[in-house]
Amino acid sequence: MRCAVITISDTRQANDDFSGDKLAEVLVQFGASIEIRQIVTDDVADISDTLSLISNRQDIDVIFTTGGTGFSPRDNTPEATLAVIEREAPGMSEAMRRETAAKHPMAMLSRGVCGIRGRTLIVNLPGSPRGVEECYEVIRPVLRHAIELIRDAHKFHESH
Secondary structure: OEEEEEEEOOOOOHHHOHHHHHHHHHHHHOOOEEEEEEEEOOOHHHHHHHHHHHHOOOOOOEEEEEOOOOOOOOOOHHHHHHHHOOEEOHHHHHHHHHHHHOOOHHHHHOOOOEEEEOOEEEEEEOOOHHHHHHHHHHHHHHHHHHHHHHHHHHHHHHHO
């Protein structure tokens, strides 16, 4: 699983990107490779441009974003993601909210979405290290299969 880790924040820098650090750690622990690690502002255009560029690459299976999924006026990650995906994957975001809200009611305030653009899965995760870890654990069992399905569907469309 080849991944991009994109932290969405107006204030984070590489030295204090705790949620991005946790996400990279968890992904590597489960055998993924981090091909891209980047911090992007909370601006909708910056986020959507970054997601578009990375999803057009052939060497990225999943783009994980962390941050920008709450209720703050600058939390624009879901809108930017919806602007670039071609198909939503609502079961993944619903499962993350359901499972994490059972332990932490504030998880209901996450507006993160998941979807597919081309041959790339895009997953919005919360902006806290604990939220990243707990949400990733919810979807981890289905990620490899999801990637295989996306790859196979993409190959089918290219050959027809």
